Amino acid sequence: xxxxxxxxxxxxxxxxxxVIFVVFFIMxxxxxxxxxxxxxxxxxxxxxxxxxxxxxxxxxxxxxxGRYIWDLLHGDLGRSYTTKQPVLELYLQKLGATAQLAISxxxxxxxxxxxxxxxxxxxxxxxxxxxxxxxxxxxxxxxNFWLGLMLIILFALHLGWFPASGNxxxxxxxxxxxxxxxxxxxxxxxxxxSSMLETIRxxxxxxxxxxxxxxxxxxxxxxxxxALIPIVNASGMQLAYVMAGSVLTETVFAWPGVGxxxxxxxxxxxxxxxxxxxxxxxxxxxxxxLTVDIVYAYVDPRIKVQYATKKKAKKTxxxxxxxxx
Amino acid sequence: MSEIMKxxxxxxxxxxxxxxxxxxxxxxKAVNGIDLTVRRNQTLGLVGETGAGKTTxxxxxxxxxxxxxxxxxxxxxxxxxxKTLEMSDEEMNxxxxxxxxxxxxxxxxxxxxxxTVGDQIAEALRIHEGLDKKAAAEKxxxxxxxxxxxxxxxxxxxxxFSGGMKQRVVIAIGLSCNPHLLIADxxxxxxxxxxxxxVLEIMQELKEKFxxxxxxxxxxLGIVAEICDEVSVMYAGRIVEHGTLEDVFExxxxxxxxxxxxxxxxxxxxxRKLTPIPGLMPDPANLPQGCAFAPRCRYATEECTKAxxxxxxxxxxxxxxxxxxxxxxxxxxxxxx
Amino acid sequence: MSKNMKATSAKPKKRSQxxxxxxxxxxxxxxxLGLAIxxxxxxxxxxxxxxxxxxxxxxxxxxxxxxxxxWQHPFGTDELGRDIFTRVLYGARYSLxxxxxxxxxxxxxxxxxxxxxxxCGGVIENxxxxxNDILLALPSIFTAIAIVSALGKSTLNLMIAVGVCSICTxxxxxxxxxxxxxxxxxxxxxxxxxxxxxxxxxQHILPNxxxxxxxxxxxxxxxxxxxxxxxxxxxxxxxxxxxxxGAMLSAGRNYLLGYSYMTMFPGLxxxxxxxxxxxxxxxxxxxxxxxxxx
Numbered sequence: 001x002x003x004x005x006x007x008x009x010x011x012x013x014x015x016x017x018x019v020i021f022v023v024f025f026i027m028x029x030x031x032x033x034x035x036x037x038x039x040x041x042x043x044x045x046x047x048x049x050x051x052x053x054x055x056x057x058x059x060x061x062x063x064x065x066g067r068y069i070w071d072l073l074h075g076d077l078g079r080s081y082t083t084k085q086p087v088l089e090l091y092l093q094k095l096g097a098t099a100q101l102a103i104s105x106x107x108x109x110x111x112x113x114x115x116x117x118x119x120x121x122x123x124x125x126x127x128x129x130x131x132x133x134x135x136x137x138x139x140x141x142x143x144n145f146w147l148g149l150m151l152i153i154l155f156a157l158h159l160g161w162f163p164a165s166g167n168x169x170x171x172x173x174x175x176x177x178x179x180x181x182x183x184x185x186x187x188x189x190x191x192x193x194s195s196m197l198e199t200i201r202x203x204x205x206x207x208x209x210x211x212x213x214x215x216x217x218x219x220x221x222x223x224x225x226x227a228l229i230p231i232v233n234a235s236g237m238q239l240a241y242v243m244a245g246s247v248l249t250e251t252v253f254a255w256p257g258v259g260x261x262x263x264x265x266x267x268x269x270x271x272x273x274x275x276x277x278x279x280x281x282x283x284x285x286x287x288x289x290l291t292v293d294i295v296y297a298y299v300d301p302r303i304k305v306q307y308a309t310k311k312k313a314k315k316t317x318x319x320x321x322x323x324x325x
Numbered sequence: 326m327s328e329i330m331k332x333x334x335x336x337x338x339x340x341x342x343x344x345x346x347x348x349x350x351x352x353x354k355a356v357n358g359i360d361l362t363v364r365r366n367q368t369l370g371l372v373g374e375t376g377a378g379k380t381t382x383x384x385x386x387x388x389x390x391x392x393x394x395x396x397x398x399x400x401x402x403x404x405x406x407x408k409t410l411e412m413s414d415e416e417m418n419x420x421x422x423x424x425x426x427x428x429x430x431x432x433x434x435x436x437x438x439x440x441t442v443g444d445q446i447a448e449a450l451r452i453h454e455g456l457d458k459k460a461a462a463e464k465x466x467x468x469x470x471x472x473x474x475x476x477x478x479x480x481x482x483x484x485x486f487s488g489g490m491k492q493r494v495v496i497a498i499g500l501s502c503n504p505h506l507l508i509a510d511x512x513x514x515x516x517x518x519x520x521x522x523x524v525l526e527i528m529q530e531l532k533e534k535f536x537x538x539x540x541x542x543x544x545x546l547g548i549v550a551e552i553c554d555e556v557s558v559m560y561a562g563r564i565v566e567h568g569t570l571e572d573v574f575e576x577x578x579x580x581x582x583x584x585x586x587x588x589x590x591x592x593x594x595x596x597r598k599l600t601p602i603p604g605l606m607p608d609p610a611n612l613p614q615g616c617a618f619a620p621r622c623r624y625a626t627e628e629c630t631k632a633x634x635x636x637x638x639x640x641x642x643x644x645x646x647x648x649x650x651x652x653x654x655x656x657x658x659x660x661x662x
Numbered sequence: 663m664s665k666n667m668k669a670t671s672a673k674p675k676k677r678s679q680x681x682x683x684x685x686x687x688x689x690x691x692x693x694x695l696g697l698a699i700x701x702x703x704x705x706x707x708x709x710x711x712x713x714x715x716x717x718x719x720x721x722x723x724x725x726x727x728x729x730x731x732x733w734q735h736p737f738g739t740d741e742l743g744r745d746i747f748t749r750v751l752y753g754a755r756y757s758l759x760x761x762x763x764x765x766x767x768x769x770x771x772x773x774x775x776x777x778x779x780x781x782c783g784g785v786i787e788n789x790x791x792x793x794n795d796i797l798l799a800l801p802s803i804f805t806a807i808a809i810v811s812a813l814g815k816s817t818l819n820l821m822i823a824v825g826v827c828s829i830c831t832x833x834x835x836x837x838x839x840x841x842x843x844x845x846x847x848x849x850x851x852x853x854x855x856x857x858x859x860x861x862x863x864x865q866h867i868l869p870n871x872x873x874x875x876x877x878x879x880x881x882x883x884x885x886x887x888x889x890x891x892x893x894x895x896x897x898x899x900x901x902x903x904x905x906x907x908g909a910m911l912s913a914g915r916n917y918l919l920g921y922s923y924m925t926m927f928p929g930l931x932x933x934x935x936x937x938x939x940x941x942x943x944x945x946x947x948x949x950x951x952x953x954x955x956x
Contacts, residue, residue, distance in 0.1 A: 018796035023808060030812040124393070137944070141936040143888045145895050146911060146929035153922045164918075203434035209389050211449040211498060212422035215414060222437050229439070244801045248892055252915075262804075263896055266811045278808055282799040301439055301482040 004297070008290050017069070019282040023275050024065050030271070068275075077279070078272035080265075087276035091258060097167055098257030101249070102242040104177035109184035110235055116185075117192025117231075121200055122219060132189065139186025148179040148252035165254035176253040180246050184238045191234040195227035202226070229300050236292025243288055244281035336506050336538045337363040337386065337425075342400035344381050344390060344562075351610040355381040357562040358400065361540075363506060368532065368539040370553035370570075372546065372585070374606055378562040379542045380430070383508045385410075386540075387427055388417045405505060423453040426499035428528075430511040432491035436483035442469070442494045443479025446501050453502040468497040472527055489520035493527065500531055507532070508540045513548065525551065546585060550574060555642075558582050561607055561617035563633070568643030578645040580622045583657045616648070624649055624657070686949040693945020699938035707754035728921055737927040740910070741917060742903075746924065749905035750931050756906045757935060760821050761886035765879060767825030772832025773875060779833065780840025781863060791837070794830045802827035806889060810898040817900050824889045828882050835878045839871035846870075873950040880946055884939030891932055907932045 052058055056067065071078065077087035113136075120132035155175060156164035163172045199205070200223045208218045245259035254260065258277055265273035344356040356378040363369045371379050384390050386402055388409055402409045404425060409417065429435040437445060446468050447461035456464060466476030472493040483491055492512060499507055509528065513521035529552050532539050541553055549556055549570070556573040558566040558581065566579035577583050584602035591597055604621040607613055613620060615630040622629065626649070634648040649655045687693055727743040729735050737746035779790040797805065809823035843849065849866050857865070891908030893899040900906045907928040914924035 014792065015795050015799050018792070019799050022796055022800070026808045026812045028812075030814075137937060137940055141884060141933060141940050143891055143908075143929065143932055143936070145892060145908075146925070146932060149911065149915065149918065149925045149929070153918050153925070157919050157922075203429060203431060204437040206384075206389060206427075207429060207435045207445075207495070207498065208437070208448070210387055210421055210427040212418045212420070212452045213448065214418050222440070225439050226437065241801045244804065247803050247807065248895065251896060262807065266807060266896075266898070269811070274808065274811065278800065278804050281801060281804055285801060286799050299439075301441075302484050 005290075005294060008293065012286050012290065015286060016279070016283055020068065020072070020279050021065060023278045023282075024061065024068065027271055027275055028061055030269070072279075077276035080273050081270045082268050087272050088280075090261065090273065091277060091280050094256065094258040094261045097255060098245050098250070098259065099243060100167075100173065101176055101180060101246060101255060101257060102239060104173050105180035105184060105242055105246070106235060106239045108177055108181035109188050109238070112181070112185045113188035113192055114231070117189045118196055118219065118224065120189070120193045121196035124197060129193075132193070136186040136189040136193075139182045139189070142182060143248075144179050144183055144246075145248040145252050147182060148175070148249055151175045151179060152252070167256055172253075176246075176249050176255050179252070180242060180249045184242070187238060188231065188234060192227065192231050195230040196223055199223040199226040229296065232299055233292060233296055236288060236295065240285040240288035240292070244285045245277070334364055335362060336365055336405060337361065337540075338401075338403040339382070339386065340401050340403075342382065342385055342402065343398040344378070344385055345396050345398045346394045347396060348394060353610045354612060355395075355562055355609055356385065357612075359557075359559070359562070359564045361557060361564075363538045363540060364554075365505075365538055366536060367554040368541055368552055370549040370556040371540055371542045371559055372544065372549055372556060373559035374544060376606055376609065377559040378609070379559055380510055381562075382559075383427060383510050383540065383542055386425065386508060387421055388412070388414075389421075419453070422449045422504070423502045424504055425506040425508065426502070426504040428492075428495050428499045428507065428509040428512045431515045432488055432495050433515065435495050436491055438483055441480050441482055442486070446479070446494070446498050449498060449501045465497075465501070468501050469494070471500070471531065472497045487520075488516050489524060492516060492520075492524050496524070496528065496531070500535060500537075503535055504537065506538045506540070508542070510542045511544070512541075513545075514543075528552070546589060558585070561612060562609060563617065563646065565618065565647070566643075566645045568639070572640065572643035576639070576643065577657065578639060578643070578650065579618075579647050580624050580649075580657055581618045584621075616646075624655075683946075683949045687945050690945040690948065692941045693949070696938040696941030696945065699934060700942065703754050703758065703935050703938070706751055707758050710748075710751045710755060728917070728924075730921075731923055738921075738923045740913065740924055744905075746910070746927055749910060750907070750927055752905040753907040753910065753928060753931060754935070756817075756900055756904060757887045757890060757932070760817065760824065760890040760900070761883050763821040764824035764886045764890065765828060765882050767821065768828035768832055768882070769875075769879065771825075772829040773836045775829070776833040776836025777840055777863070777868070777871070780837040781844065781859075781867070787837075790833065794833050797826075797830040803889065803892065806893055807896070807898060810893055815898060815901050817904075820890055820893060820899050823893065824886050827889060828886065831878060831882065832875065835874050836871060839874045840867055843867050843870045877943055877947045877950060880939055880943035884936040884943065887932065887936050887939070 056064060059067075068078070075088060077091070079086050080090060083090075116132045116135065120129045123129045123132075152164045152175065155161050162175050163169070164175075166172060196219075200219065202223070205218055205222055208222045209215070213221070245257060245262060247259035247263060249255065250257045250259035251263050258281070262274065262277045264270075265277065339359065339361040341358045341360065342356055343354075343358055346353040346355055359378075359382065361369065361371075361382070371382065373379055381390070381395075384395075385397055386404070386409070388402075390397060397410060400410070404420065407420070409420065412420070436442065443462055443465045446465035447456075447458075450456045450461040450464050451458070454461075454464075462479065466479050469479055470476050474490060474493055474497075478486075483494070486494065492515075496512070512528065513524050516524060525548060528539075531537075532552075539552075541548065543549060553570055555569050556567065557564045558573065558579060560581050566573060566577075566582045568576075573582060577586060581602070584600075587600040588602060590599060602621055607617055607620065613630065615632055616622070616625070616634050619625040619629040628648055632648075634646045636644045636646050637650045638644045639650075727739060727741055729739040729743075731738045735745050735747060737750060739745055740749070775790050775794075779787040800808075806823040806827050809826060810819055813819040813822070844862075844867055849862060852862055852866055890899060891906070891911070894906045894908030895912045897909075897912065899908055902909060910928040911925050911932075914921070914928070917924050
């Protein structure tokens with residue numbers, strides 16, 4: 001198992017390097033020199049040149065890329081052009097609020113989607129299934145920034161139950177978490193339903209029923225236990241994405257997280273912040289996905305045993321692909 | 326003792342069972358009025374091709390017809406005096422696994438992949454015998470040993486077992502609560518030939534040991550000859566011939582049964598040509614009006630296509646559903662000596 | 663068990679796969695409703711310029727500001743006195759055209775990449791899929807934001823940004839479809855008969871990969887509409903004062919109290935259009951893969 005984790009971590013490195021390069025490349029396309037953001041309008045030629053030299057703006061892309069990686073290895077993501085604050089420090093400052101929102105949203109989504117998905121699967125093709133599917137269709141289709149605005153109008157402005165923005169008290173998380181959670185809920189409901197549909201029909205369900213296991217117990221114990229594997233996987237992937245920063249929800253609710261900071265940085269054309277935040281977002285996404293895979297391996301005995309006994313580890317799927325090639 | 330035995334000599338009585346499947350596009354008549362009788366400590370073989378309705382019959386006895394599409398359209402099933410079709414699902418839960426157990430065709434998929442085999446055996450014990458976790462686990466280990474698997478392997482998952490071993494586990498689950506009737510639905514079809522023999526032997530042995538009755542569903546006449554006392558031959562949801570092993574094997578009456586035997590190679594007469602039954606079994610969504618076998622039957626007459634043939638009793642134990650036997654002179658070609 | 667299932671799924675009549683799919687799709691009420699909505703939205707976006715001239719209807723008629731919905735202005739007027747109803751009708755053109763071009767872009771790039779990866783395997787496949795991993799590692803909204811903030815705000819850049827985000831989806835879907843199909847026995851049979859690679863790709867593999875690609879395209883259309891509106895909402899989309907739904911929502915944000923209709927109607931238009939695409943996508947998926955339903 002330890003070797004597996006190490007191997008997966010090692011596989012992460014080229015992806016992160018690639019992400020950094022892609023982000024670097026895209027940001028390099030931006031017209032105009034970033035110097036303009038950093039100096040006052042009546043700066044002299046020498047002043048501008050000094051800054052260009054200091055930051056190495058004139059160096060070729062690859063040199064800047066190499067330098068960035070080198071700094072990154074030393075825990076340095078550069079400094080904001082506008083506030084001069086270290087990007088990493090700024091990121092960590094904002095990550096807490098984002099994590100708070102992401103975790104509340106995914107928990108809310110799981111609490112809603114598990115019962116909905118299981119119920120829909122059990123009542124497949126009946127009206128109850130249809131109702132659950134309509135809810136999930138709505139959740140999937142609703143633009144979350146609009147949902148956020150509507151919630152603000154109803155619950156904050158008209159009813160006054162929750163604050164419309166910011167993160168000053170615990171209660172302020174309710175509306176953003178619900179907004180962010182709706183889309184996740186819709187997706188997870190579908191995942192739960194479709195994996196439950198598969199496991200409900202499995203032969204081992206008949207075996208269980210033939211043993212005298214009640215209908216409900218067979219669904220909750222046997223079908224759900226098998227369906228949980230894809231559900232855990234999907235939830236983890238969703239969490240990974242929202243942890244990277246829910247740009248829209250955070251913007252709508254002025255939630256002081258990384259997503260909102262990113263939008264501010266874009267408005268300011270603060271390239272180091274944009275680059276650093278994108279890279280950190282991708283890294284966090286990748287790390288969470290890795291964690292999910294490891295959890296996955298623990299949940300599914302078929303994978304766990306493979307790695308625990310170190311026999312045939314990773315061989316089977318690879319061999320298949322090679323055969324295909 | 327013997328008197329009591331006589332009184333409830335019959336473990337299972339199925340009468341005029343009819344099962345239909347309703348889909349968007351068609352009505353499939355899977356089982357069309359069959360009768361079965363299983364006596365204590367006896368094994369009944371249910372023989373027929375894929376799609377003849379054997380598995381549906383078995384699931385009906387368990388009252389486990391898939392409930393969104395399957396409907397038991399008529400008939401009655403009496404299991405040790407209890408009319409199971411009239412029982413609620415709740416009541417059936419106390420009977421399934423305890424009075425009647427089932428073994429499935431494909432051991433690869435019949436076990437829950439994310440639960441240890443020990444837990445899967447223990448589950449039935451905890452439900453029916455009220456054992457606590459520890460006692461159930463202990464007995465589950467014993468059951469594994471009964472089917473020839475070391476008890477230590479109880480903590481392993483199904484994918485760590487071979488096909489034959491998995492089928493032994495399925496058998497252990499079925500036998501764990503000492504059922505009076507065991508329904509084995511093609512228990513060896515998915516296994517290698519050498520493993521088939523082992524599994525059959527174990528089943529036979531345990532049947533004696535646990536004093537069970539058994540329904541052996543199969544398409545393999547060799548298995549029937551090996552372990553059955555009585556045989557029912559099923560075709561398109563009906564029983565076309567029934568009798569003791571000797572009746573059906575030595576005094577074959579129905580043309581379809583004859584066809585089954587003629588499709589088998591004969592090691593003693595390798596020059597004999599195999600004579601397969603021509604054509605295919607009719608679509609159960611679209612059964613012919615008369616005898617379902619008539620289109621493939623070489624003895625068929627005009628008469629056969631008009632009405633579904635009734636049972637004709639040949640002897641006390643032997644009947645055939647074929648209208649040709651109205652003519653006392655009729656006999657099939659197969660000679661058994 | 664499986665035996666019974668087999669018996670019940672026996673098809674009485676033979677139809678081509680396309681006819682069979684269409685027949686199943688036409689029986690699916692929600693998919694048909696979705697299709698009808700999409701047609702209406704297309705009609706509106708095409709017809710808006712015919713029936714309503716934006717300049718005369720909106721610009722020239724700028725009247726009272728922030729009028730609540732009434733007979734003359736069914737959706738009210740905005741902070742500049744423009745009629746929101748007409749602007750919402752016009753908005754359909756932006757949403758549909760942006761998402762259409764964006765999805766087209768990702769199809770044109772993603773599908774061949776996936777097909778090549780699936781078919782060639784080896785180093786090429788590895789290269790393509792690792793590149794895909796990189797795109798997947800960045801949450802799509804981040805990629806889109808990066809592209810627009812680098813390239814600048816314009817309709818074309820919005821299309822590119824939204825399109826790039828869906829490339830990896832199509833690459834993945836196509837590759838896995840190709841992998842499943844190419845290992846099928848009929849492809850091996852064709853190869854055994856001496857068919858060329860090109861023949862196999864066009865005759866056997868691509869037609870069989872179409873189903874998942876079509877389904878994904880439909881879903882992606884809905885997703886692209888949301889993405890485009892999201893970027894506009896963040897001020898990174900089509901430059902003002904174009905009547906884009908996301909931009910209208912963004913403007914309405916400042917008037918939530920008392921003028922909620924300003925955010926309500928453009929958002930509803932957005933929601934209904936996206937739902938329509940998702941309904942058709944669901945219907946197509948069920949129609950193309952009936953196994954999932956029964």
